[in-house]
Amino acid sequence: MAEANRGERPLSPHLTIYRPQITSISSILTRITGNALIVTAVLIVWWLLAAATSADYFATADAVLTSWFGDLVMTLSLLGIWYHYLAGLRHLYFDAGHGLELETAERLGWACIIGAVVLTTLTIIIV
Amino acid sequence: MRYLTARKRAEGKGAAHTGTEHHWHMKISSVGLAFLVPVFIYIFGRALGQGHEAVLDIFARPFPAIVTGLVLVVGMQHFSKGAQIMIEDYARGFWRKALIIAVIALSWTVTATGLFALAKIAL
Numbered sequence: 001m002a003e004a005n006r007g008e009r010p011l012s013p014h015l016t017i018y019r020p021q022i023t024s025i026s027s028i029l030t031r032i033t034g035n036a037l038i039v040t041a042v043l044i045v046w047w048l049l050a051a052a053t054s055a056d057y058f059a060t061a062d063a064v065l066t067s068w069f070g071d072l073v074m075t076l077s078l079l080g081i082w083y084h085y086l087a088g089l090r091h092l093y094f095d096a097g098h099g100l101e102l103e104t105a106e107r108l109g110w111a112c113i114i115g116a117v118v119l120t121t122l123t124i125i126i127v
Numbered sequence: 128m129r130y131l132t133a134r135k136r137a138e139g140k141g142a143a144h145t146g147t148e149h150h151w152h153m154k155i156s157s158v159g160l161a162f163l164v165p166v167f168i169y170i171f172g173r174a175l176g177q178g179h180e181a182v183l184d185i186f187a188r189p190f191p192a193i194v195t196g197l198v199l200v201v202g203m204q205h206f207s208k209g210a211q212i213m214i215e216d217y218a219r220g221f222w223r224k225a226l227i228i229a230v231i232a233l234s235w236t237v238t239a240t241g242l243f244a245l246a247k248i249a250l
Contacts, residue, residue, distance in 0.1 A: 052247035127172030
């Protein structure tokens with residue numbers, strides 16, 4: 001009891017020989033999307049600041065956000081935020097002690113990825 | 128080997144020294160964002176692509192302005208704490224501290240800038 005298990009604990013994966021699995025991929029994607037969304041946040045705040053400043057400044061920022069490149073960034077952001085959203089809900093579900101069986105966890109991982117694509121498409125159609 | 132009893136090992140606030148505070152904060156902000164983000168996506172998605180006057184009108188209204196402000200504050204705190212976890216996983220020593228400080232500074236700068244813009248539009 002007093003002796004913590006120091007020798008036989010599972011090793012962290014060696015990425016070069018690690019077989020990709022939906023559980024690991026969905027976890028990595030959560031981190032990537034969450035951190036990448038700072039780019040979106042900065043762009044939106046810049047756009048708001050430009051709107052608050054002057055018509056000229058707004059025209060510049062708006063041109064960037066609505067250009068083909070801006071559209072690409074915003075669509076990817078949408079995909080990223082919906083994925084992160086679903087993955088976050090999944091984490092709340094995990095934290096409550098549910099869905100941790102391998103099969104359920106794998107199914108939830110796919111649900112996040114497919115759900116994000118569906119929600120992104122719906123958002124583009126509705127908004 | 129350290130002669131620690133199981134009880135002694137569990138006492139205090141663990142290896143993080145702050146207990147589960149960080150995790151708990153991520154949970155609180157994630158639940159908040161779960162409600163805010165879909166509304167904000169709708170507001171921002173509708174506003175983007177409209178003219179300058181229309182955009183000013185939208186964000187001068189209370190509901191869009193308050194939702195945007197909340198998403199900014201809660202979202203940037205969520206980002207700040209989340210990015211900190213990533214930094215703690217990959218960086219050590221000086222860089223760990225420097226990067227965490229940079230992320231916190233960036234988060235507050237983005238928040239302050241956004242709130243300033245909202246205030247200016249509203250007034």
